[in-house]
Amino acid sequence: MRRPAPLSGLVDRRDGNVTMLMAGGLAMLLGSAVLGVDTASLFLEKRRLQGVADAAALAAAAQVEDGTNRAQAAVATAPANQTRLTAMTIGRFDPNPAIAPGARFTAGALPSNAARVSLESRMQPIFAQVFGRQATPIAARATAARIDLAAFSIGSRLAAVRGGLPNALLSQLAGTELHLTVMDYTALAGAQVDLLRMSELLRSDIGLQAVTFGEVLGTRIALPKLVTAMAGATANAAAAQALRTLAGRLPNRNVRLDTIIDLGPLTGAVRSDPTRPVASDAFTLLRESLLISGGTRQVQTSVDLGIPGIGEIRMWLEIGEHAANSPWLSIGASGERVVRTAQTRLWLDVALVNVPLGLAAVRTPIYVELAEAEAKLASVGCNGGRARASAALDVTPAVSRVAIADLDPAALGNFQRAMELRPARVVALPLASVSAFADIRLGGTQAQRVTFNAGEIDGGTVKTVATNDVARGVASSLIRNVDLDARVLGLGLSAGPLVSSVGNVLALAAPALDMVVDQVTGLAGVRIGEADVRVNGVRCGTPMLVG
Structure with missing residues (x-):
């Protein structure tokens, strides 16, 4: 029987070292696994x-x-x-x-x-x-x-007009006779043009490939090509035909649409969505395009609107430039975008006909000066989805000045100088004359909030914000405040009956004069004591992670 090795001999033995190393390594490996x-x-x-x-x-x-x-x-x-x-x-x-x-x-x-x-x-x-x-x-x-977007614009509500006023306005801005009929105007005013679809058509027509809508609007585009694209971007057949006819009559001047249309976050888009259009009426878009085409911004013409009691109307209209970074139509999120109208001056020399009491012809020169009206996107609401979308605008009507007065028409274009007004001779008889003068300034410095629901947005509803003073019946207000001065044989002799007769004539003509002023200013895209605004479309955003 073998005797066990003494303990002292274990110190020198080496036959178990591998097992010990494996045991230690396994413990370390298990520890690393646990930590891992x-x-x-x-x-x-x-x-x-x-x-x-x-x-x-x-x-x-x-x-x-x-x-x-x-x-x-x-x-x-x-x-x-x-x-x-x-x-x-x-x-x-x-x-x-x-x-x-x-x-x-x-x-x-x-x-x-x-x-x-x-x-x-x-x-x-x-x-x-x-x-x-x-x-x-x-x-x-x-x-x-969640970035909700709205497109909105400021201008004027387009209403029914008489006579050749739309043709006179657009023809002068275009620098050529356009032969626009009242039926053409009615079709254009009622037609909606999808601006993003129009941009797609322009991109294809001018041969730009894979460029964004912002780049398209920043390109110089010939007026005929632009108007042809407008025709392709409206579902109104009568307006499309009128636009194609106008395209053949317009001069080959170039426009850059990004000076009047700010696409905001949609600048980088390349594809339109017919279910979410950004639309404008065709007449306003055409007028704004003509204004930036490098031609005249002054209209001087004579028209007969066919309004009872109103004869020939001589008109001088001067439309200023839009302020920098102040487009006519903008797309953006709430609190980001502001649109403004252009500063405008208008002088109408209106002849009154069928004057009673045997008076000679009575003229009524009316001067209108409008500063910039503005609208700011206050909020976009998309709770409940697109079907319940809403938008609110803070709108400030323009500060205005209206007068019955004579002036120098050549000075209308100098917006840096105040107009010099003087009493207007409204009646000239062989032995007597009557002068008239009235000057009213309208407020409009306080913003007012106006809200649009989904139905109003989809229907292209235009809403009006008015000042708290004179907003309608401007000519009537002027006539109520007019100072009449009669001169007999060149002297300031008593002429009470004559003054009374002229006052009665002006009072009777006031409603017709209001109609004239309203039609002319509306076609020019401005209103006295008012601002007309529209939400052209809403895009409800999808929530996204931003940080």
Whole structure:
């Protein structure tokens, strides 16, 4: 029988070293595996928590008015854990690339369109708790925004007109006779042109490939090509035919549409959506295009509107340039965009006919001066989807001046100088004359909010914002405030009956004069003491993560 080796001999033996090394390595390997499992679990839990934060932010941004409840509901749908909503902030996100990404979200700013949520959870390690390690806190944050867009414009409500006034206006702006009939005008005023579809047709016609709508509008386009594209972008057959006829008569002058149309976020778009058009009436778009085509911005003509009691009307109209960065039509989010009318001066020398009491012809020269009216997009509402969309505009009518007076028509185009007005001789008899003078200034410095619902937006409804002073019956107001001065044999002798007769004639003619002023200013795209605005379309955005 072998005797066991003495213990002292074990020190020198080497036959068990591999087993010992394997045991130590296995322990280290198991420790690394435990650490790897816990680290991977922590990473996956952070990913899961970030996904919950993203979902909560998107839910809140979809309807910021109820953002907290929607975010909490999104968190509640997460798998059972210790996740909780620690912070919920409503604010405004500005996508302007000129702003640093970290500064584009402003907490509490109005109108709000974004939500930022912060979540917290605790993860219990799988193996590290054996060594006494407690649950690890983790956090996640997400910011989401919904950018709702609206297209809106400012101008004037187009109404029925008499005589050849539309043709006279557009022909002078075009620099050639257009032979526009009243039926043509009626068709153009009632036709809607999809501006994005028009841009697609222009892109194809002028041979531009793979360029954005913004690049198309920034290209110099010949008027005939533009009007032909307008014809292809309207569903009104009569207007399309009238536009194609006009295209053959227009001069080959070029326009850059981005000076009057600001596509905003749609600048980079390349495809139109017929279910979400951005539309304008054809007459206004044609008039605004002619104004920027490099021709005259002054109209001087004589017309007979066929209004009872009104004879020949001599008209001088001067339309100023739009202010820089102030287009006629704009697309943007609430609080971002402002549109303005152009400064305008108008002088009408109106002959009154069929004057009673044996008076000679009575003339009534009416002067109208309009500063810029403006509209700002106050809010876009898309709660409930596109079918319940709405938009609100803050509208400021133009400060206006109206007068019965004579003036120098050559000075109308100098908007830097105030017009010099003088009493107008309204009656000239062999032995007597009557002069008249009235001068009224209208307010319009306070913005007024006007709201459009989905039906009004889709129907192209135009709404009017008026000043609190004289908004309608301008000629009537002038005549009520006119000062009449009669001269007999060149002397200021008493001529009470003559003054009374002239006053009665003017009072009787006031409604007809109001009709003249209303038609002329409306065709020019302005209103006295009023601003007409329209929401041309709304695009409800989809919530997206922005931080």
